[in-house]
Amino acid sequence: MKYTALLTSMLLSASSLAQAQSTLTLWHIQTQPGAKKIIQDAVDRFTKANPSVKVEVTPIANDTYKTKLKIAVGANDAPCIFTSWGGGPLYEYIKSNQVLDLTSYLKKDAAFKNRFVPASFSAVTFGNKVYGIPSENTSVAVVLYNKALFKQYNQTPPKTWDDLLKLVAFFKTKNVSAFSLANKPRWPGSMFYGYLVDRIGGPQVFSDAVTRENGGSFANPVFVKAGSMLQDLVKAGAFAQGYNGLDYDSGASRQLLYSGRAAMELMGTWEISTIASENPAFAKNIDFFPFPAVAGGKGNPNNVLGTVGDNFFSVSKSCKNPDAAYKLLTYLTDEQSVQGRVADNRLPPMKNLKLTDPVLIKIANTVARAPSVQLWYDQDLSPQLGQLHLDTSQALLGLSTTPQAAADQMETLAKKLAK
């Protein structure tokens, strides 16, 4: 009796061990049917070629995912393959020795790596080591605008900040808000700040402040200037009422565009496909232009804020079968997956993409022209600084802090964290 129990428990543990060795867990956030299927199809191709390996795929909704992954990793129960946005938050995981360095795999597999746009690895490269594979999309912030409304009032997209302010004043006389902004989640407003910093001082100002190199500092006058220009825009009445309390996820900013109450929105290019599926009749009125230049500014007006690769797959250190995990990554970004994503109106970060959709082509050209692609501030910064940046940019937009105070707050925390 005793022996049987012992034997069963041994058998049980042996089988669970065997299972652990041949099971890969994969967490991702593509919950839309199309995007989800592309991943599932790639997994199916992988398991067909590698029948000894089982893959458990778990799609998780965006916001819950961030919390869930953190708890799973903290409890030493990380999935084998997980998705991230690169940048500061991913670096937290890397610092805690949770993410597998993929450099050696990619070195051996140059043909695979060279298919990607080189810039796409920048958000997942730390100290010359690559910790992720870019997969889903290229999204940059652009100014979406209502073509029909512009035509009706005989206006053209502004090239410079001064043009923009004139446009704001013009729309005000027509009782139309220049911009719709849904800044409850705080990251949509952060895009204005990020672009202003770039246009005034060039991309180096922010990256030096982040790395604390070349005397970089968040108290740099460029940040203060960006804050005060942002507040100029607010004071000019550029934003539709309620901008700091509207919820982006429930579509509050798009409602304003649809109803013609607002003429423009600074947003990631993903919103173009959101509009296409949400309001196809309105979608033909939508076009976009790059964030305007600032007179006398150092930043190239072709620079963009956004992400090349959006959603990067990484392998966790605790994965029992890293070789198989890497192999699965190559399936997730293979040619078939890439074609699937293009068909699903996304722009995977690959070279020589064959595009037919005019909007996708325009986005691709915008990115190709850009001398610098700065990752979203809140994703590039370490989590604590990122949160403070979001708070201070929302406060700047609400006119409840001064540009100097916001910059000083950032610098104080950056100094403290750098210690």
Next chain:
Amino acid sequence: MSLVTERIRPQATLIQQTRRSNALVAAVFLLPAVLLLLLFLLYPLLANFRLSFVEWNGLGNTAKFVGLQNWVQLVHDPVFLRAILNNLTLAALSILIQLPLGLTLAFMLDKAGRGSVVLKVLYFLPLLMSSVAIGTIFKNLYDPNFGPLNAVLRAAHLDGLARDWLGDPALAMASVILVVCWQNIPFYMLLFLAGLSGMPAELREAATLDGASESVIFRRITIPFLQGTIRTALVLSLIGSLRYFDLIFVMTGGGPSGSSEVMATYMYRTVFSGFNIGYGAAISSAMFVIVIIASALTLRATRRFETEV
């Protein structure tokens, strides 16, 4: 002498024995509950206090002991102080609005008797809805551009009153508190209804015979009779307000610029968006201490009130 002891001894041991076995039985019956409490209440509580002394991003074995640093930072943190103030405002307004209204509704429904069943169900409805649903509904009602609230105000030519309800730092907290009240009044109504139904009809009859007016009956009999219930409601409302989270998280996320931040939303943001576990643990431990002190004070204060009446 010896006779007495002989007679007493067996009896004493018998009592002792029954006492001992009674204690044993009690212990056995209490054990599961005590074990569960220790495991799921006391242990996490202490573990949380321990976490408040480290600096940790929550991933891997990178926790660093930093002593009282988190606590020192906490007492100087303007965001946290603002959050406490918001919690206290919420508590004060909850008690001042929810309890009297709940009591009034309960009193009227109780008087109306059987005829009020439909109203009882209607008033009870908000309590059955999930906070996320309520938050989403009111977010739409409050929407400054398309929301019915501003539309009604404008239609009534009260344009001056149409506001940016959730986006204006001066209004966001008040706007949310109104919704919190809307959601919770039915709970207190129910609590007081239960209290009232326990009131013997003879009390009221006797008072009426003695010529007491309605208001005197209410003040002199009903209120004192409900004393225990009122105390419970006070403490529940206070504790609930001090650890409040859901509607604020759904409707404003603590914003704009921290104007509606409460301790719990600040803790959540610190831990889950800021990866700052140690500081988050300090916030939640401080919350625990504040709630304990506040409820102890309330219980004490209301006990004195009880003896005076």
